[in-house]
Amino acid sequence: MCCCPATARIPWRPALSFSSSPFVIFLHFLYKIMAVHGPLVKIHPVVLASIVDSYERRNEGASRVIGTLLGTADKHSVEVTNCFSVPHNESEDEVAVDMEFAKNMYELHKKVSPSEVIIGWYATGYDITEHSVLIHEYYSREAPNPIHMTVDTALQSNKMNIRAYVSSQMGVPGKTVGVMFTPLTIKYIYYDTERIGVDLLQRTRASPSRTNGLTTDLAQVASAAGRVQEMLSTMLSYIEDVLSGKVMADNSVGRYLMDLVNKVPKITAEDFESMLNSNINDLLMVTYLANLTQAQIALNEKLVVL
Numbered sequence: 001m002c003c004c005p006a007t008a009r010i011p012w013r014p015a016l017s018f019s020s021s022p023f024v025i026f027l028h029f030l031y032k033i034m035a036v037h038g039p040l041v042k043i044h045p046v047v048l049a050s051i052v053d054s055y056e057r058r059n060e061g062a063s064r065v066i067g068t069l070l071g072t073a074d075k076h077s078v079e080v081t082n083c084f085s086v087p088h089n090e091s092e093d094e095v096a097v098d099m100e101f102a103k104n105m106y107e108l109h110k111k112v113s114p115s116e117v118i119i120g121w122y123a124t125g126y127d128i129t130e131h132s133v134l135i136h137e138y139y140s141r142e143a144p145n146p147i148h149m150t151v152d153t154a155l156q157s158n159k160m161n162i163r164a165y166v167s168s169q170m171g172v173p174g175k176t177v178g179v180m181f182t183p184l185t186i187k188y189i190y191y192d193t194e195r196i197g198v199d200l201l202q203r204t205r206a207s208p209s210r211t212n213g214l215t216t217d218l219a220q221v222a223s224a225a226g227r228v229q230e231m232l233s234t235m236l237s238y239i240e241d242v243l244s245g246k247v248m249a250d251n252s253v254g255r256y257l258m259d260l261v262n263k264v265p266k267i268t269a270e271d272f273e274s275m276l277n278s279n280i281n282d283l284l285m286v287t288y289l290a291n292l293t294q295a296q297i298a299l300n301e302k303l304v305v306l
Contacts, residue, residue, distance in 0.1 A: 022030070026257045040077040042163040042189045045198050047083050047217065048162070054085035063090070064124040066135060069101055069149060070116040071108065078119055078147055079189075083097045086121075088135075095131040120147035126156055128305070133179050134210060136167055146180065161214065162186060217283055 047069070054065045067085040071078065084254050088097040106118060121139045123132060132148065139146040147165060152161040165181035190198060204212040215223070222264040235257070267275075 001232045017118075027263050038234065039073070039075075039147075039166070039184060040185050041149070041186050042077055043149075043162070043164075043186060044081050045188070045190050045194050047080050048086075051122055051151050052153060053122065055151075060200040064153075066097070066107065066121060068118055068139075069120045069122055069147065070106075070113070070118045072115065080119065080149070082113065083122060084115055087246070090131055095134055097135060097138065115152075118143045118146070120149065122149040122151060124151050124153045126150065126152045126154065126161065128181050133167075136179070149251070168269075181220050217287060219282075221283070 049131075049191065051065075053068065056066060058065050063084055064090055067083050069080050070084075071080040071083040073079070086098060086102045086105075090096075109116065118139070120143065121135065123135075128148070130152065136146070136148055139148075146166045148167065150163050150165075152159075157228065163184050164184040166184055167179050167181050170178050170180045200212060200214070204210055238253070239257075242249045
């Protein structure tokens, strides 16, 4: 365990020290500029699920949990694709983090996903504390310009606020030096495989028993077709309202619609119907073979028992 004194450095936050001083007003303006032009943070659902799970499994008496964020980064964005929790203890005077555990976990993770690197760390809670600055210093040695993500698992505003920050040194050289955490823009993205789990969780919310099973392939196709039809109806209703003058035209919406129309392949109705029927027949064949295999296995088990 690595122990660090909590009084080594205190984070500087402009929102807590406003005054009419022109210098402070300039710092606040700079704070907003950096927040707008910082890198975009893209977060996958599996990361949020892992953080919530580690918080639910925290040790008795622990107020929050921390962990390492893994993913990829470029000049314009940071994509968080995975994470793992790191054991730590906090008190009023010091914070102790198991750095050896974090290094071992990262080495094991590289064997499975060598493309994912350390891009920062997370902590449950709403605010940035003095201990956060000390932990952030460690991750600054593990990754260039790491991000710090906070997840409000206490639901202080009746929702799980998720924020991401990047740090920068502030102060007078040779005098008091502090750290300013600048907020970044967050975007939630997902792979196609993750979308299946997210949709299942959404359906589970409406279930009184909080349980829900996986639907069949045909039911998924029907559900997807229903959503597409509903979105097309909404789009047509908006276009008719714009043409009739009921709604003011939005140029951004028009550009999205033009991109959507340009992406539609040029295919005749007969060819589309033939392609759809062929795909449905393939799906039905796979479903039939799966059910036949399941019945054969069940029959074989009964014959073995006899």
